[in-house]
Amino acid sequence: MDLTKSLPARLRPGGRHGLAGTEVRDPIGYAVAALGKLAQSDLLDRVGLRKQAEQAVYTATRTGFQAATRANRAFTRSGSRQQPGVRVPATAPRGVFDLTPGEDEQMLVDVVTEFADEVVRPAATEADETCAAPEPVLKASLEIGLPILGVPEALGGISEERSAVAGTLVAEALARGDMGLAVAALAPGAVATALGLWGTEAQQQTYLPAFTGDEVPAAALALSEPAVLFDALTPSTTARRTADGFVLDGLKSAVVRGAEAELFVVGAELDGNPVLFLVESSTPGLSVESDPGMGVRAASMARLRLEGVTLPADAVLGETDGSTYAECVRLSRLAWCALAVGTGQAVLDYVTPYVKEREAFGEPVAHRQSVAFMVADIAIELQAMRLLTYKAAGRAAAGKDFSREVALARRLCAEKGMRIGLDGVQLLGGHGFVKEHPVERWYRDLRAVGVMEGAVLV
Amino acid sequence: MINLDDPKKFRPLRDQAHQVAMNMLRPISRKYDKAEHAYPTELDMLAAMIDGLSESGAAEGAGAAGVRRDETPEEKGAGAKNGANLASVMSIAEMCWGDVGLLLSMPRQGLGNSAIASVADDEQAKRFEGVWAGMAITEPGTGSDSANISTTAVLDGDEYVINGEKIYVTSGDRADAIVVWATLDRDLGRAAIKSFVVPKGTPGMRVDRLEHKLGIKASDTATIIFEDCRVPKENLLGSPDVDVKQGFAGAMATFDNTRPLVAAMAIGCAKASLDLTRDLLEQAGVVIDYDRPALTQSAAAAKFLQMEADWEAARLLTLQAAWMADNREPNSLEASMAKAKAGRVGSDITLSCVELAGTLGYSETELLEKWSRDSKILDIFEGTQQIQQLIVARRVLGLSSAELK
Numbered sequence: 001m002d003l004t005k006s007l008p009a010r011l012r013p014g015g016r017h018g019l020a021g022t023e024v025r026d027p028i029g030y031a032v033a034a035l036g037k038l039a040q041s042d043l044l045d046r047v048g049l050r051k052q053a054e055q056a057v058y059t060a061t062r063t064g065f066q067a068a069t070r071a072n073r074a075f076t077r078s079g080s081r082q083q084p085g086v087r088v089p090a091t092a093p094r095g096v097f098d099l100t101p102g103e104d105e106q107m108l109v110d111v112v113t114e115f116a117d118e119v120v121r122p123a124a125t126e127a128d129e130t131c132a133a134p135e136p137v138l139k140a141s142l143e144i145g146l147p148i149l150g151v152p153e154a155l156g157g158i159s160e161e162r163s164a165v166a167g168t169l170v171a172e173a174l175a176r177g178d179m180g181l182a183v184a185a186l187a188p189g190a191v192a193t194a195l196g197l198w199g200t201e202a203q204q205q206t207y208l209p210a211f212t213g214d215e216v217p218a219a220a221l222a223l224s225e226p227a228v229l230f231d232a233l234t235p236s237t238t239a240r241r242t243a244d245g246f247v248l249d250g251l252k253s254a255v256v257r258g259a260e261a262e263l264f265v266v267g268a269e270l271d272g273n274p275v276l277f278l279v280e281s282s283t284p285g286l287s288v289e290s291d292p293g294m295g296v297r298a299a300s301m302a303r304l305r306l307e308g309v310t311l312p313a314d315a316v317l318g319e320t321d322g323s324t325y326a327e328c329v330r331l332s333r334l335a336w337c338a339l340a341v342g343t344g345q346a347v348l349d350y351v352t353p354y355v356k357e358r359e360a361f362g363e364p365v366a367h368r369q370s371v372a373f374m375v376a377d378i379a380i381e382l383q384a385m386r387l388l389t390y391k392a393a394g395r396a397a398a399g400k401d402f403s404r405e406v407a408l409a410r411r412l413c414a415e416k417g418m419r420i421g422l423d424g425v426q427l428l429g430g431h432g433f434v435k436e437h438p439v440e441r442w443y444r445d446l447r448a449v450g451v452m453e454g455a456v457l458v
Numbered sequence: 459m460i461n462l463d464d465p466k467k468f469r470p471l472r473d474q475a476h477q478v479a480m481n482m483l484r485p486i487s488r489k490y491d492k493a494e495h496a497y498p499t500e501l502d503m504l505a506a507m508i509d510g511l512s513e514s515g516a517a518e519g520a521g522a523a524g525v526r527r528d529e530t531p532e533e534k535g536a537g538a539k540n541g542a543n544l545a546s547v548m549s550i551a552e553m554c555w556g557d558v559g560l561l562l563s564m565p566r567q568g569l570g571n572s573a574i575a576s577v578a579d580d581e582q583a584k585r586f587e588g589v590w591a592g593m594a595i596t597e598p599g600t601g602s603d604s605a606n607i608s609t610t611a612v613l614d615g616d617e618y619v620i621n622g623e624k625i626y627v628t629s630g631d632r633a634d635a636i637v638v639w640a641t642l643d644r645d646l647g648r649a650a651i652k653s654f655v656v657p658k659g660t661p662g663m664r665v666d667r668l669e670h671k672l673g674i675k676a677s678d679t680a681t682i683i684f685e686d687c688r689v690p691k692e693n694l695l696g697s698p699d700v701d702v703k704q705g706f707a708g709a710m711a712t713f714d715n716t717r718p719l720v721a722a723m724a725i726g727c728a729k730a731s732l733d734l735t736r737d738l739l740e741q742a743g744v745v746i747d748y749d750r751p752a753l754t755q756s757a758a759a760a761k762f763l764q765m766e767a768d769w770e771a772a773r774l775l776t777l778q779a780a781w782m783a784d785n786r787e788p789n790s791l792e793a794s795m796a797k798a799k800a801g802r803v804g805s806d807i808t809l810s811c812v813e814l815a816g817t818l819g820y821s822e823t824e825l826l827e828k829w830s831r832d833s834k835i836l837d838i839f840e841g842t843q844q845i846q847q848l849i850v851a852r853r854v855l856g857l858s859s860a861e862l863k
Contacts, residue, residue, distance in 0.1 A: 095466030
């Protein structure tokens with residue numbers, strides 16, 4: 001409670017529990033509030049009226065558990081700070097309109113699809129409940145090579161040319177299994193890909209060996225902030241120049257696996273421009289706080305607080321004029337679009353047999369146009385979302401400007417993706433509302449699209 | 459390799475169509491909106507120009523007539539092909555950015571030509587080359603349920619005798635010939651429905667009246683009566699056999715080719731509204747920012763972003779359907795998806811642009827109000843929104859027309 005507020009202000013109900021500041025209490029309201037306080041008071045516990053079952057450890061399933069960030073491994077400094085890093089070339093499309101993935105891309109999609117079907121989907125319910133991705137799932141995702149998809153071959157990765165299309169197809173295929181687990185598994189790759197795209201030789205040689213090795217660190221691209229009407233391009237997290245580096249202050253949200261992460265890429269404003277900073281988790285001044293949301297819970301989302309975080313001069317990733325940051329935001333939005341397409345496909349795959357089997361009034365509900373047309377619209381809008389996403393991905397991979405295309409893809413995926421989640425539940429009726437079926441989880445997950453910034457990147 | 463940008467080889471064609479639309483169609487757009495039923499004589503010269511381009515090979519499939527599917531098998535592994543279907547939807551969209559009604563009035567580019575291109579055998583394709591053909595399916599009592607038509611064709615010697623009434627025949631008064639749908643035997647259902655080419659001036663065929671419409675007024679819409687109208691039996695398009703197993707597929711195959719074209723018309727018309735509205739908004743100080751969240755921009759900018767996203771979606775679905783046809787993949791599902799999306803988006807965009815522009819948009823001083831009238835038919839003809847949803851639903855759910863009515 002804010003002690004700087006006057007007593008009358010503190011007695012006002014607004015500003016907490018989702019109440020608007022305009023709410024007022026009448027006498028009955030005060031009486032009920034007092035009774036409520038007593039019911040919640042630990043007085044009851046002290047006199048032994050209630051069992052104490054508090055867990056004093058960090059748990060991702062509840063809001064507000066605070067902890068220090070993880071002590072990270074020692075990243076061995078190497079390479080030149082002045083030299084640009086290794087870059088892969090853009091793709092060179094032959095100017096033909098084409099919807100066929102490349103051979104390598106198709107092989108990758110097949111592998112990831114199998115993984116999504118056999119490993120990811122069966123683990124999804126429990127991961128959602130516990131707000132944690134099971135270790136075996138994450139381990140298996142490393143074996144497929146997810147973190148090094150966007151890392152240049154010369155640095156131990158698998159990327160020979162710009163991998164935005166491959167990344168998009170993989171994110172879609174994974175999310176068809178589960179969006180939350182997809183985000184958890186793709187988060188380290190987002191940081192590794194960012195290093196591949198914008199890192200200096202020193203940054204690449206210092207950090208990438210950890211991602212291409214056997215013990216891949218958790219890592220997070222932290223761009224979101226918990227603010228209404230948040231605009232990713234104007235973060236309120238600040239970076240101040242000092243004699244030998246920078247000091248960062250601010251609060252980031254939706255930080256994937258924040259408590260485990262060993263390396264963060266944090267967005268902050270420097271001299272009026274948004275800039276990316278590499279922040280190791282052992283840096284003093286960092287703390288994490290669990291911050292689970294309505295969905296994408298398997299990603300163990302947290303808030304990352306930065307208080308006087310001192311960084312060396314070479315902590316800047318990419319340009320300081322805002323161009324790298326803007327490209328990062330766009331590529332991240334592209335990945336979220338791909339996740340929406342995958343989850344939307346999961347909904348369509350699920351409701352299609354359901355409405356044909358579920359009977360009402362003596363015949364399958366699918367025989368009614370009001371039901372069948374909802375399925376048709378899911379199919380139409382889903383394919384539209386996919387095509388917009390692929391178009392943006394193709395342009396990104398070819399090194400063309402894709403700001404318009406990704407904006408349109410995000411707009412459509414946010415609106416139609418949510419609609420698909422909503423209709424998915426509606427088509428199952430009451431059965432859609434209960435956890436016996438996964439559609440309620442997809443409903444919660446699909447709200448993330450259009451809300452989230454950062455976390456994933458292709 | 460996934461690449462959804464416009465194909466390089468058709469960009470000159472697209473840009474050429476844009477120039478024609480801008481410099482030839484737009485200047486006469488309002489004139490023929492006002493002068494309903496007057497023949498746009500300016501189009502004769504344009505049609506001659508397009509014929510010239512087609513002959514020189516410079517305009518591969520630059521119109522509705524270009525949708526014939528290439529039957530010669532390609533070498534496998536040559537990669538994806540961009541052919542006449544893609545070229546057609548791209549050029550038609552640009553022409554409809556100019557004016558939908560005038561595009562529909564273009565000699566030799568009618569939907570009847572698409573029907574001939576889709577169903578005719580080689581001999582017929584050659585015989586009807588250069589013929590401007592309108593399309594007659596709808597009857598006073600039969601719209602979307604086109605399997606239920608009552609116009610009959612009875613073989614008498616070497617001729618078919620056609621009897622019935624057809625409505626909503628686009629270019630019915632101007633075209634050189636009409637492709638008319640008629641049944642050989644009403645008891646045999648949809649399998650017995652065939653299409654016939656009836657040349658203008660054939661005794662027994664007469665235009666009864668021309669409709670007064672909400673939009674596309676430059677295009678004439680005729681009611682045509684057939685009374686003991688005789689055509690040579692060689693004018694039956696495709697096979698005369700009544701194949702109950704194949705059912706309606708023969709005649710309906712036309713739609714797989716024409717639906718992407720109508721979707722392209724909706725895209726072109728909507729783009730006209732978007733382009734002008736964007737300009738008007740910018741003049742009023744509203745600039746669309748693709749990177750900032752829509753909700754932190756003005757409501758007008760947010761609405762514009764939503765419209766542009768829907769527009770791009772409709773366009774890509776249409777290109778997809780055409781691309782599949784070019785690569786000889788079955789595309790009934792995708793053709794219907796494209797038309798459903800383009801049809802509804804076309805209405806939303808053109809009507810919303812009128813709303814955004816206020817009385818300026820509502821007034822005849824601008825063309826926004828016209829485009830919002832022209833767009834409506836594109837969600838109706840060649841299969842209404844609801845018919846497209848039905849087709850998509852049946853295909854996605856794997857249900858027959860008896861199960862999902």
